[in-house]
Amino acid sequence: MTQESQAVNSSVTLSMREGVEIIEIQNQYACASVSTFGATVLSYTPVGQADLLWVSKDAVYDQSKPIRGGIPVCWPWFGRSQIEGYPAHGVVRNKVWRLERTETAEDGTTSVTLVTFADDATKVYWPHEFKLSLTVEVGAELNVTLTTQNLSDVSVDITEALHTYFQIADPRGLVIDGLEGSVHVDKLVENADPETQKEPLVLQPAKDSVYFDQHDDINIEDRGHGRVINICKQHSQSTVVWNPGPEIVKGFSDMDDDAWLEFVCVESGNVFDNAVKIHPHSEHSLIVTYSIKNS
């Protein structure tokens, strides 16, 4: 279905994909796309490379649920809420954000900033005033900054993550290094004891582990695509590694049974015990830079 597109500037156009508005970015470095629904980066394809990100071919674009893939924004909590009926991964990945500004840097990098604020819907679950901004910088690297502004008169504690789905040639035996030395908990094992990661992780799906007090750069050795994906993060204490594997994937209506063979989630944020306290009228930014090196 062809959709009319509207040019914002020479690098940015707006179009619709079914019920979702898409911000399309194209410059000398890469092309990328971001949905205003959930402020979800859906693709980042540097010139000469495969897309960094994975989106399910069964993803839903009618705003009835978060888009499966790309970089969903988990905020102001990560994971399942302790409160029955509250949405998993918070309240902003399934609402429409506003495109606040676009900028072109001197080196030709294109940035777009999307914002969202507290409203009646968010206050049902989280009774605080806030401004949340996501700035996506598309250049030789992909830089994503999630900034929380606490507009209330009380301190708030948040957990958060950029829940990034990386397109991978084969997750079986995938080597992920940079987690060494951090303490991880396996969420697939009830009451699992924390363990210290001693070696680079060799992924054997299914995997759902949280790495605490983890600060180092992470390298994902995507050998099948002849590349290494580097994750460099600032103000992030946690990393989550997730791949549902062949059985758990069957429980997701927006992924087919083989989808687990196409991606790995390596999520940068501040989750569970690594919560962030933001004082009244203060702010906090989670910053992640993704880059690709040929291997």
Ligand code: TA6
């Ligand atoms: O980050 C891993 C995880 O928390 C998994 O436990 C799984 O639930 C995944 O996120 C996807 O969650 P979603 O709510 O997007 O289906």
